[in-house]
Structures are given as structure tokens and as C-alpha cells.
Amino acid sequence: MYSDINSEEYRDQFATSAHQFIDVREEEEHAEGHIPGAVNIPLSEFMARVDEIDEDAPVVLVCNTGVRSAQAALYLASMGYEDIYNLEEGTKGWMKKGYAVDGA
Template sequence: MEFLVIALVIVFGFLMFRYFRQRNFLKTLTEDQFREGYRKAQLIDVREPQEFKKGHILGARNIPLTQMKQRLIELRKDKPVYLYCQSGSRSARAAQLLHKKGYEDISQLKGGFKKWSGKIK
């Protein structure tokens, strides 16, 4: 029983560490905040191509999370990067990868594409 408690504390500590570390480099924006800045940023949809084809935010480029490492050359480090996926988990992982590669101005859409009510293609 004592081992279980220790294991839970360690897991909880690790999750909290990741959460707070991520908050240092990733801004999670409401739809209104996202809409204010995405036209001046690199708008990236990190969902898979078949999801992107079913509908995406107008002006977005599709760079799936699964291809992000190979396609980093397509992104500029001197411009903000606005990410979104279906719900927010893949965009958070993409942000973590970008941060490790030296990108500094990274934002994601709170709730992802499923919460977007703006124009789509």
C-alpha cells in the first residue's frame, strides 16, 4: 500500500512539472484571442490530412504532428506560431517539439478546432 501511495505521488509530481513547464512557453488562447492574432502568425493545423480536408480554419497550413520533425524547415522562428488540432492535445505536443527546437512565440487554440466557431474551409 505504501508503494502505491509513493508511486501516485511521483506520477502526480511529474504531471504537475510538465504542466507548469509547458505554461512557460505555450500560450493557450481563447477563440477571440486566437482570432485577433492568427492572421499575423503562422497558422498550423497539426491534425492528419484526412481531418484537415474535412474542414479547417481559413488560411491554415496542414503540418500533421506525425510529420512535424521532418517539416520544421517550413516554419520561421522569427514569427509567431499558432497551432490547433481537434481538441488541444496534439497541438500541445507539437508546441513542446517546437520549443525544444528553439521556437519561442507559440500559441494554441483553447479547446481546438471543435470549439472554433469562425470561418472554415
């Protein structure tokens, strides 16, 4: 399974620890503004590109509202990944709190 985390938990837990931060929104959405450090692997390409994700490192997934990233988290869990987190508020929640975004 995976764990849901909010923006504050993400900032506290992963500010200084190594992890993979993956934005599963489509490329156009990602280009309009994304959380710093997020690598874009759209959900529509996720299964084909899953080999780009290191199963031995924590994975944090994000989308706009937490729905698509939860789908990606479930898929990773089904593939045997264990250290998986879903940013449940998504990029919208992140921006609503006034946190920085790149590309906006």
C-alpha cells in the same frame, strides 16, 4: 514554453498581424474542414517538416481539441522557438462557436 489561447483571443490578436497558422491534424481531418488560413503539417510528419516553420514569426498551432497542437508547441519550444500559441479549444471549439471553416 508556449501560451494557450482561445478562439476569441486568436481572432483579436492575430486578425491583422502576420503569423503562421498550422493545423497538426492528419491530412484527412484537415480536408474535412479547417480554420481559414491554416496550413496542414500533420503531427505525424511534424519533426520531419519543422524546417518549414519560420522561428522568427509567431506560430499558432491547432488540432481538433488542443492536445496534439500542445504536443507540437512543446516540441517547437524545445527546438528554440519562442513565439508559440496553442489554440486550446481546437477546431471543434472553433466550429462550436459558429466560426467559418474551409473545406467542410
